[in-house]
Amino acid sequence: MSQRAWRLHIRKMIVLFTDFGLAGPYTGQVNAVLQQNAPGVPVIQLFADAPAGQPKPAAYLLAAYATWFPEGTVLLCVVDPGVGGERRGLIAEAAGRVYVGPENGLFELVLRRAARPRCWEIGWQPPMLSASFHGRDLFAPVTARLAQGEPPAALGSRAEPRGYPDWPNDLAEIVYIDHYGNALTGLRGESLPPGARLAAGGHSIAHAPTFSSVPRGDAFWYVNSNGLVEIAVNAGRADQALGLAIGSEVTILA
C-alpha cells in the first residue's frame, strides 16, 4: 500500500483495549497523550477491564471484539505483565485494522485469523520512557501517529512475531466476566454444534436464544452480540450462581 493509500485507509478512530481500569490515572494519562498527539481523533474506550495481566484470555476477547470495528481503526492494546522486561513492542496489521501493544501473545488470535497479517517491531523511542508505563510513554504516542496516517514502517521495522502454536483456535475457558455477571468464553459460536450442552463450574448448561426465553434464575448459553459463546442467568449473575471466574474451564458435551 502506498503511503497515500495508507493515509486514506486509516479511519481516524482509536480504540482502547486495556486492563488499566477507568477511575485511576492510567486511562486518563493515556487519553491525555492521545489528545495532545492526535487532537480531534475520537477515542473509543472498549475494554478497561481486560483480564488483568493475562494476555492469553485477553487475546481471545480482543479477537472477538476488534473485528466489530471498521477497517482502518487503530487499536491500542495493553495487557502487559512483562513491562520493563525484555518483551518487544509491536505494531500489527490484520484484516485492515492496526494494533499497537506488547509482544506477549495478545495479538496471536487476531494474527492467526487474518489472511496476510504483517508485523513491525517498534523502533521509535520516546523522549522519556518510564519502566512501568509503556502504555502511556510508548504505545500511546505510536498509536496517535498511526491514527494520523503515519505508516508503520516509519515507526519500526518488519518483524516475525513470536508464535503461540500450542494455543487453540477457540479457548474452552471463561475469558471475561461482564458487568452483569455473564461469563464469556473464548469459544466462537460457530465452533459449537447447535444442540450442544456445556459443562462449567460443575453445572450442565443448555442453549437458549436469549434471556427472555428461559425462566428467571435459569442458566443458559447463547452466542453473544460479538459472536462469543456466553453463559448467563436470566435476571441473575452467572458468575456467582455457577461459581465462574476468568480461567474456569468449559467442557463441550456431545
Add this chain to the structure above:
Amino acid sequence: MSQRAWRLHIRKMIVLFTDFGLAGPYTGQVNAVLQQNAPGVPVIQLFADAPAGQPKPAAYLLAAYATWFPEGTVLLCVVDPGVGGERRGLIAEAAGRVYVGPENGLFELVLRRAARPRCWEIGWQPPMLSASFHGRDLFAPVTARLAQGEPPAALGSRAEPRGYPDWPNDLAEIVYIDHYGNALTGLRGESLPPGARLAAGGHSIAHAPTFSSVPRGDAFWYVNSNGLVEIAVNAGRADQALGLAIGSEVTILA
C-alpha cells in the same frame, strides 16, 4: 412542530442513562455507534450503573435527573431485561426532551410528569440486529439520527405507550446507591413535610440541611442536588451503616 423547528429545537447533546457499566464493551460500542452516526455531537455519560435490569426504580431515577438537562437533549436510556423478547422500542418526547429506549416502564414517570407527552413506536430497522444488544444495534443509531435533527415521525409511528397506573407518583424505596454509599429514594423533596422523619433499614432518620451540619458518623436525610430525598451518613457509607440496598423500603413517619 415543523421539521425545521424541530431541527432548531434539538440541542445536539446526547445523554446516556444505562445499566451497561463503563469498563466493559457495552458503553464503548454504543459510543462507537454514536460517534460514527453523529460525529461531533457531545455524549454525556450520566448513569452507567442504573439499577441493573430493574426498570421501575430506574424510572424514578431517570425522571429526577433528566430534567436537569436543557430542552432538546436526546437521552439514550437502556435498562432492558426483556431484550430479545416482545417489548417494543420507543421514542418519547416529554417536556421538550427526547428519550429513546425499551417500552418497559422506564419512561413512565417522565411521561406522567409532562404536560403533553408524545410517543412513537420505533419502526426503523437496522441492517443487523443482535438478539441481546438492542442498545448498540437499534437504540444508538436511532438516538444519533434524532440528535442530528431527524424527526421522530421519520423513525416510527405514533403510539400510545403502555401505562403503569399502579406505580405511585413518588416511590418510597431506595432506587440507587451512589459512589459514596448514599442511598437515593424515589421520593421528591416536595412530597415530604419539612419536619418529617424517615424509617429505613430499621433506623429512624431525621432531616438535616447538609453533611457538615451533623456529627461524623450520624445518619440524616436531605434533598439532594437533583431534588430527590437522599439518606446519607456524614463521613460514612449509609448503605453499609444502615443496611440499605436498591429496593429497601422507606417509611415516612408523621
Add this chain to the structure above:
Amino acid sequence: MSQRAWRLHIRKMIVLFTDFGLAGPYTGQVNAVLQQNAPGVPVIQLFADAPAGQPKPAAYLLAAYATWFPEGTVLLCVVDPGVGGERRGLIAEAAGRVYVGPENGLFELVLRRAARPRCWEIGWQPPMLSASFHGRDLFAPVTARLAQGEPPAALGSRAEPRGYPDWPNDLAEIVYIDHYGNALTGLRGESLPPGARLAAGGHSIAHAPTFSSVPRGDAFWYVNSNGLVEIAVNAGRADQALGLAIGSEVTILA
C-alpha cells in the same frame, strides 16, 4: 501577566481530579457543565477515585500527578467533605498550572512545592447553588471560564490560603490503591535513600527496579512513573497480600 499573556498561556485542556466515581451522575453532570460552558475544550478524566472525603492523602496524590501535565492546564479538583459548610472556594496558580476547588488542604502540597504560587478566593456566584454539589454548580463553571482564558482576578479576589504547616513534605502513608492493587505512598522517590527498605502492613519490603525483576508473588517497592514510591506484588495484589489500605503507615528502614 497581562490578560492577553494569560490567554495565550492557558492550554485549553481541563483535567478532573475528584472522588466522584465515574458510573453515577456526578462526573457526568460536571462534564455536561464543562461541555456547555467550554465547548470543544478537551476534558481529561485523571482520577475519579481520589481518596473519598480525605483531602490530606489526596493532596499528595494530586501534587505528584498534576505536574505531569503541561503548564497552562486547568485542573478541577474536588475532594470536599465540608461542602455546604464554611470552607471557601479557591483558584490557585502554581508552577503555571491552575487549580479550582475547595479550601481544605487539597492544594497544600501543590502550593508548597511551587516558587511563587498565587491564590484567589472565588467570588463569582452561580445562578443556582445546591448545598451538596459545588463541583457541578460552582467549580465546574469557574473551571470552564478559566480554561477559556478568563483571568482568575475576574472570578475572585486575591487571598492567602490557609496553611497546613504540620503536614510533612512527604507523607509516609498509603495514599491510593490502584486498579491492580498496587499501594501508592505519599513519598517521592527522591526522599528515600536508594537501598532503603520499607515496612508496611507488618512486612519488610525491598526495592526492585520493576515487576519482571522479582519472582511472581514477591512484594517490592519502586518509584512509579509519576515519581511516587509504590508498593507492588508481581502478578498479585499488594493491597490484599500485605493488608494495605489508604492511611496505612509506611516506615523507612535504615
